[in-house]
Amino acid sequence: MANFDSNSVTYLKQQEAAEIDETLMGPLGFSVDQLMELAGLSVATSIYEVYKPGEYSRVLTVCGPGNNGGDGLVAARHLHHFGYKPFVCYPKRTPKPLYAGLVTQLEALSIPFLSVEDLPSDFSNNFDILVDAMFGFSFHGSPRPPFDDLIQRLVSLRNNHNQIGQKRPVIVSVDIPSGWHVEEGDVDGTGIKPDMLISLTAPKFCAKKFGGAHHFLGGRFVPPAIAEKYKLILPPYPGTSMCVRIGKPPQIDISALRENYISPEFLEDQVEADPFNQFRKWFDDALAAGLKEPNAMGLSTVGKDGKPSSRIVLLKGFDKDGFVWFTNYESQKGRALSENPHASLLFYWDGLNRQVRVEGYVQKVSDEESEQYFHSRPRGSQIGAIVSKQSTVVAGRNVLYDEYKELEQKYADGSVIPKPKIWGGYRLTPHLYEFWQGQKSRLHDRLRYVPHDIDGQKLWKIERLAP
Secondary structure, three states, X not given: OOEEOOOOOOOEOHHHXXXXXXXXXXXXXXXXXXXXXXXXXXXHHHHHHHOOOOOOOEEEEEEOOOHHHHHHHHHHHHHHHOOOEEEEEOOOOOXXXXXXXXXXXXXXXXXXXXXXXXXXXXXXXXXXXXXXXXXOXXXXXXXXXXXXHHHHHHHHHXXXXXXXXXXXXXXXXXXXXXXXXXOOEOOOOOOOOOOEEEEEOOOEHHHHHOOOOEEEEEOOOOOHHHHHHOOOOOOOOOOOOOEEEEOOOOOOOHHXXXXXXXXXXXXXXXXXXXXXXXXXXXXXXXXXXXOOOOOEEEXXXXXXXXXXXXXXXXXXXXXXXXXXEEEEOOOHHHHHHHHOOEEEEEEEEHHHOEEEEEEXXXXXXXXXXXXXXXXXOOHHHHHHHHHOOOOOOOOOHHHHHXXXXXXXXXXXXXXXXXXXXXXXXXXXXXXXXEEEEOOHHHOOEEEEEEEEEEOOEEEEEEEEOOO
C-alpha cells in the first residue's frame, strides 16, 4: 500500500466539499448511488488494509440518516464479502428507495440490524471494529438523540480502556469523526478520537487535527476538471486499489506482528494419496482465488561451498515428472545446481494460509523443451534473456538499456531471435512434499509425503509433523 505526505495533500473547507458534490451529481453526471457505492467500497478496502478479518472479524457499523450513513451501509455489505462478520445499527432510517434498497441487500445477506436498545453495554466484549458512519461534512449543530449518546459511548470506550489497559475495539470514522467541526476538528477535545480516518473525495480541514494511526483517502472518482478547478493535490491510487494511505504508517514493534490463522482443518483422511494430485488441487485453489502470481516459488540451492542461497522464480510447468522453471545456466543458481543438483522449492499462498515445500533432484530439461518455451515468450523477454548476463556485475542500468535497444532494432524485422546456449530450463523431480495449512494458536497442519516401496511399487507415506 502506497502512502502520501500529509503535508502535501489538499484539504477542503465545508463549502468546497459541498460544491464538489453538487458538481459531481450535476454537470458531471454522477448519481448519488454511484458515489455512495464507490465511497463504501473505499471504506471497506481501507479497513481491510489494516485490520484483517482473521483478528478483527466482528464489525459494528453505526449509520446516520444521511449519505454518510449510506456509505456505512455499503461498506457493511462489502465487509461481509471480504470475510468479516458485520452488524449494523441504523436507528434513524430514511424511507428513500436508495436507502431501503441498501437495507434489503444487507438483510438478504443475513447481516443483523441492532437497535440502540439491543447494543451491548460494553462494545469491547462483542465487537473488534466500530465504524462511525453517523455524520458527514454537511452536518451542522449538535448531535441529537440517539446519536449524542452513541458518540459519547465511543468516547467513553477509549477513555475507559486507556485507564485499565485492556484491548478495545478500534474506531474507524468515515470522512468526518462524528461530532467534530468540519473545519476546526475536535474543538473542545472531548470528541471521538478514531484510530482510523477514511477521508472521501479529498480530506476535509478537520483531518489536519486527526491524531490516529491510520489516515486513508478513498473515493476514486475525482475527474481532472474538479482537480483543476479546486487545485486539488491528491495522492495517486496504486494499481487497482480503492484507497491510499495519507502520511507514514505508524512505527510497529516487529516482534508483535502476528496473524491468527483461520482455516479449514487439513486432515489425513481428506488428502490425496498422491502428493502430485494434492499439489494440483491446491494450485487450482490458488488460481481460483485470484492470488497474484500463484506460480511464484522460492528456489533454494547450495553450492560446493556449502552456503545456501534463495530467490523467487516462476514455475512454468508441472506434471508427475516434476516442476519446471527457466533461467540462465551461468547464473548463481545455475552454478550452484551444477555443483550440487539438489534443491528445495517453496510455494506460499497468503490468501489461503497455505505453503507447499518440495525437495528433490534437479536436471536440465531437453534443448527442444527450452527452445519451445523460449520462443513462446514475448519478444522483449527473449531479448532481455540475451542482454542479461545474469548474476554478473554491470556498470549501470544504461548498459543493459543500450544493449537492449540495439538488439531490439536488430530484430525489428520480426526475424527469429536465437535462444542463448546458456539459457534453458530445469526440472526438479520430487522426493519429498510438505503441505502446510495455517491454524489458530499456531497449531498448524503439516502433512509430509515421503516415498517408500511396497512389493516393488513406489507409494507415498503421509506423516503429520508437529507445527
